[in-house]
Amino acid sequence: MLLLTHLDEGLQTISVVGMAKNSGKTVTLNRLIEEAAESNTPIGLTSTGRDGEKIDIITLTEKPTVFVYEGTIVATAKETLLNSEVKLEILEVTNFNTPLGTVVIARALNNGFVEIAGPDTNSQIKDVASKMRYYGAKLVIVDGAINRRTVAAPSITDATILAAGAVISRDINRAVEETQHQVNLFNLEEIDKGIRHLVNSIFEEKKYAIIDKQGETTLMDIPTSLSNGRIIGGYINEGTSYVIISGSLVGKTLQDIMAASYFYKEVIFVVEDATKIFISPREWRLMKKRGLKVRVLNKINTLAVTINPTSPYGYGFEPQEFLKMMKETMFPLPVVDVMMEDN
Structure with a gap:
């Protein structure tokens, strides 16, 4: 479990941040959503970019979709709201505008796929997270877009999960090193x-x-x-x-x-x-x-590292070897291969 063991820490918002595009961030997001559903934990969901679409608008490649369960609160732009397959009850139309339209807060009335594209600024992310908690979300998960690691900042979210993968480098040692470096930065000592x-x-x-x-x-x-x-x-x-x-x-x-x-x-x-x-x-x-x-001034609360041993560019690492190297390097931080049932 990535999520449930941390709920008793009083966390209200968690960000999922990718080390690079196609690092397994959406798969991690779906795993968190599933765990919340299994424990009957009401969640809110938003993104600093765009996620859940079947085809990546930049690379034109297939990507994982986002599946939510009845009762999930989402904050997303109007255009992506219309593209979502799940039936949604509109709770509030915010005054936050994005290239994809005004951000709307809605509740899923059934299980299904959604596209999410949330606010553009960190202050707006904080605002919609607060609104989603008002509408019943016990925990808000913020999907961090590529090059938007600022969503992991303690001023925005209470904790973060870092998604890493083979896409970082063809060299497994370098992929591990880059991930360790980011974790080390997140864990920098606070000032007196x-x-x-x-x-x-x-x-x-x-x-x-x-x-x-x-x-x-x-x-x-x-x-x-x-x-x-x-x-x-x-x-x-x-x-x-x-x-x-x-x-x-x-x-x-x-x-x-x-x-x-x-x-x-x-x-x-x-x-x-x-x-x-x-x-x-x-x-x-x-x-x-x-x-x-x-x-x-503020240390980042890193909950876990998730890994994806496969790159969309036609190469990958042996899953067990990659998992073993990551666990040994990141210890005591939990490392989870979200594509594997048992870790």
Whole structure:
């Protein structure tokens, strides 16, 4: 079971995030829906992209459909609502507009296939999740679209399940490494409680700042960290304790900071959560060896990793070998092959 063992933790929203397109995210989603139905757990369902269509509109290949059970609450755009085979009772028409029409909240009146395409922004996702809970969903599952891992952020969902698979790489070792890297980022250590309030206020104002050893804050006059690594490095000196990065943190920015200031080894770089970090496993490994320290304001609660040993590009891994490697590498995090009955 992926879902039921975690319900007693008071979770209200869970995201399912794919490492890459065709990593098995929709199969994971269907497995969660089935488990909820088996336990008579009322759920809500929405997506940050589009899911449940029979043909992928980008690759023009067949993809798994989404099957829901009577009583499921869905938040989806009008166009996908009309494409769904299940009979739906409209509960509310929101004021959230998408390229596929206004987002509608509805209840499934029977079992059947649905297409889902939810709101475009994280704040809207939070809003519709709250609405679905109002209409009776005990748990809301958010389907995270490709390149929308921000839905895993603690400010959006309470926990996440990471879907990985052979599609990541033809090299099984690299597929495992990439997945481990993402899990490690999700599990980054949180900053000390003593400065949480100060750091949170900086993030709320979307500022970039330096905090020195006396707790004094200096705001940096930059609109973004991108292409401004050397400027950030110029602010760092022997008295610096923390560097607060409100936006994305990429490898090139850190490389430029390291080149601009030797004192980077003495400070802790802080981002809001790991969805803001875009650094390859190799870059991350090398930077850690050079003394880089990164912390987060909010750690991501990763419930499990699901795997798909088959790639749509005509190759795959031996399922038991892939599962074994993933379990050993991710331990103690649960790893489940959703295509297998027993794991």
